[in-house]
Amino acid sequence: MNLSDFILKRAVMSVIVLAGLSVVIFVVARIVPGDPARLALGSTASETALETFRTENHLLEPLPVQYAYWIGGVLQGNFGLSTGTKRPVAKDILEFLPATLEMALLAALMLIVFSIAIGALAARRRNSFIDGAVRVLSYIGIALPGFVVATLLLLLFGSLWPVIPVLGRLSPGLTPPQAITGFYTIDSLIRLNLPLFWNAFLHLLVPAAALCLGGLCQEARLVRSAMIENSGRDFLTAMRGYGVPERVLAGKYLLKPSLIPAVSCMGMDVAALMSNAFLIEVIFDWPGISRYGMTAMLAKDLNAISGVILIFGAIFVIVNIIVDIVVAWLDPRIRLGGA
Amino acid sequence: MTESTPALLQIEGLKLWYKVYKNRAKVLDGVDLSVAPGQKVGLVGEAGCGKTTTVKSVLGLLPRGGCEIPAGRILYEGEDILGLTEKELTRIRNSQIAMIHQEPAAALNPVFTVGEQMMDVVRYSAQGRGYGKKERREIVLGAIRDVLIPDPERIFHFYPNQLSGGMKQRICIAMAVMTERRLLIADEPGTALDVTIQSQIHAMLEEMVAQRGMALVMITHSLGVAREMTDVINIMYAGTIVESAVSAEVFAHPLHPYTQGLMEAVPRLRGGGIQAGIYGSLPDYLAPPPGCRFAPRCPRAGDRCRAEKPALADLSGHRVACFHVGTDGSAKCQ
Numbered sequence: 001m002n003l004s005d006f007i008l009k010r011a012v013m014s015v016i017v018l019a020g021l022s023v024v025i026f027v028v029a030r031i032v033p034g035d036p037a038r039l040a041l042g043s044t045a046s047e048t049a050l051e052t053f054r055t056e057n058h059l060l061e062p063l064p065v066q067y068a069y070w071i072g073g074v075l076q077g078n079f080g081l082s083t084g085t086k087r088p089v090a091k092d093i094l095e096f097l098p099a100t101l102e103m104a105l106l107a108a109l110m111l112i113v114f115s116i117a118i119g120a121l122a123a124r125r126r127n128s129f130i131d132g133a134v135r136v137l138s139y140i141g142i143a144l145p146g147f148v149v150a151t152l153l154l155l156l157f158g159s160l161w162p163v164i165p166v167l168g169r170l171s172p173g174l175t176p177p178q179a180i181t182g183f184y185t186i187d188s189l190i191r192l193n194l195p196l197f198w199n200a201f202l203h204l205l206v207p208a209a210a211l212c213l214g215g216l217c218q219e220a221r222l223v224r225s226a227m228i229e230n231s232g233r234d235f236l237t238a239m240r241g242y243g244v245p246e247r248v249l250a251g252k253y254l255l256k257p258s259l260i261p262a263v264s265c266m267g268m269d270v271a272a273l274m275s276n277a278f279l280i281e282v283i284f285d286w287p288g289i290s291r292y293g294m295t296a297m298l299a300k301d302l303n304a305i306s307g308v309i310l311i312f313g314a315i316f317v318i319v320n321i322i323v324d325i326v327v328a329w330l331d332p333r334i335r336l337g338g339a
Numbered sequence: 340m341t342e343s344t345p346a347l348l349q350i351e352g353l354k355l356w357y358k359v360y361k362n363r364a365k366v367l368d369g370v371d372l373s374v375a376p377g378q379k380v381g382l383v384g385e386a387g388c389g390k391t392t393t394v395k396s397v398l399g400l401l402p403r404g405g406c407e408i409p410a411g412r413i414l415y416e417g418e419d420i421l422g423l424t425e426k427e428l429t430r431i432r433n434s435q436i437a438m439i440h441q442e443p444a445a446a447l448n449p450v451f452t453v454g455e456q457m458m459d460v461v462r463y464s465a466q467g468r469g470y471g472k473k474e475r476r477e478i479v480l481g482a483i484r485d486v487l488i489p490d491p492e493r494i495f496h497f498y499p500n501q502l503s504g505g506m507k508q509r510i511c512i513a514m515a516v517m518t519e520r521r522l523l524i525a526d527e528p529g530t531a532l533d534v535t536i537q538s539q540i541h542a543m544l545e546e547m548v549a550q551r552g553m554a555l556v557m558i559t560h561s562l563g564v565a566r567e568m569t570d571v572i573n574i575m576y577a578g579t580i581v582e583s584a585v586s587a588e589v590f591a592h593p594l595h596p597y598t599q600g601l602m603e604a605v606p607r608l609r610g611g612g613i614q615a616g617i618y619g620s621l622p623d624y625l626a627p628p629p630g631c632r633f634a635p636r637c638p639r640a641g642d643r644c645r646a647e648k649p650a651l652a653d654l655s656g657h658r659v660a661c662f663h664v665g666t667d668g669s670a671k672c673q
């Protein structure tokens with residue numbers, strides 16, 4: 001099987017996964033107790049108004065029919081009206097998702113780059129002071145829950161040592177750049193507004209670092225141990241014996257096979273960044289989709305809940321496809337299905 | 340080949356200890372080995388006797404810091420390899436000596452295509468330095484064809500796990516001989532394969548070496564293979580060469596008790612069953628016997644054998660390290 005067949009197979013599978021997810025989300029959202037009409041219109045609404053709301057939103061139809069209405073809308077980008085914000089859910093998602101995505105993407109980038117760099121450095125200087133420090137600190141990083149790390153960082157940079165802004169997406173008084181992608185850093189760069197870019201970037205750093213720390217430590221350890229394990233393998237000794245220089249051995253023949261375990265693990269951690277973002281968003285006052293979703297859940301805002309979960313599900317599936325492709329590229333044994 | 344030819348590779352009294360926590364596993368205990376240009380030399384001994392350690396030390400492939408060499412010299416064309424820096428060693432590795440590793444499946448990187456790995460071997464060899472990508476590719480494809488694999492273009496894009504064991508072995512041989520080298524070290528090639536493939540591999544290896552005028556160090560635990568393929572046989576036991584002579588001579592007049600035991604252990608077509616062989620096993624390298632390392636297993640061992648290590652004595656070309664062999668090659672009673 002070549003790589004394109006592999007990608008096609010994965011894409012088809014993920015469509016099936018998403019369809020299943022949409023059914024589950026829909027059913028769960030409908031069977032939780034509470035009357036969505038009452039929640040939307042408030043306790044003072046008249047019985048006729050409630051009836052009208054139920055009829056308009058197809059709440060009196062059988063569940064499969066309701067699902068058909070809903071999924072038909074979703075496929076056209078219409079998640080229905082949010083009963084909380086009184087706006088289309090799609091519009092809310094477009095507004096709040098970029099803030100979370102921007103933070104999660106930077107966190108993912110930091111996770112990938114630093115875990116490989118730190119792991120490789122520790123493996124190369126095995127048993128040195130640096131290696132020892134990496135091993136001990138990474139354990140602490142894995143053991144500490146994200147919200148503790150976030151709170152400590154908030155305390156450090158928000159009060160004790162305010163060298164870097166930690167609250168919100170921009171300093172108070174600054175106007176966000178006109179939305180093109182919704183990412184403040186990218187939008188401000190497009191407008192060539194460098195001071196604004198720098199401000200937005202600094203605001204991103206600490207939340208992103210808090211978000212990725214656990215995964216980063218875990219993957220750094222995996223890269224380190226895989227590199228140490230592979231460095232004694234015959235295939236490296238053989239290549240060394242043919243006079244292939246050390247930098248090629250380390251940067252190519254040792255690195256690639258050593259990334260496989262870490263990349264599989266990274267896939268799960270990167271996908272989980274979105275859901276872990278919730279606490280980070282609360283702590284750093286980040287106006288993101290996770291906070292929006294949590295508000296929707298507390299208010300039983302059914303359309304918003306379904307929309308947010310479906311978006312999260314789609315992102316999770318996409319990240320997983322990407323990871324599968326990367327792993328298949330790294331390890332031919334996977335896409336070739338073994339000997 | 341005669342003794343007077345200047346040696347290409349000359350190992351003299353090589354001792355090598357592996358670091359095992361605070362202890363030392365004294366694996367090599369004075370190895371003497373000589374290879375003349377174009378000569379085919381066999382290194383025979385049981386598993387764990389230090390054959391692979393010996394040849395890996397020649398290419399500097401043992402883990403630095405994991406072992407120490409308290410005594411001995413490895414001369415390549417008169418130059419002591421042990422004193423070379425990693426960079427100088429690279430020059431020996433990329434132009435003078437090539438090694439075929441024991442396990443072809445482990446010696447090929449599973450996540451790169453065969454072609455890509457071979458291309459890099461050519462690229463970083465002394466010969467391939469001036470070559471462009473196209474020339475390198477020609478060399479690689481030619482080398483795959485030379486080891487009798489049809490359709491080299493297809494194999495070029497294969498990953499190692501898509502090849503059979505025999506094909507992997509052929510690729511490993513191709514890798515070692517595709518650019519110019521003067522000495523080929525083959526560490527038990529074909530051992531993991533069935534006998535018919537194994538003999539094909541051996542025949543091919545002989546042809547390759549003959550065509551290129553390379554010298555060969557052939558490691559094997561099979562006396563039969565050594566007899567077929569080599570000019571000189573060195574019998575190794577527990578980190579020392581115990582007997583060394585022209586192949587036919589070793590078979591006609593084995594002098595060392597260990598060699599004699601090995602010969603007896605070979606089953607013969609004429610029948611009569613397998614003889615007693617050699618009782619016991621290799622010594623503990625952490626605390627090796629102080630005298631002759633074979634003494635604990637030797638039927639003829641005396642007090643002197645247990646206390647003193649016999650040197651490799653030259654009996655007109657047939658060299659043996661045993662107190663019980665007289666200057667005329669006869670067995671002595673002590």
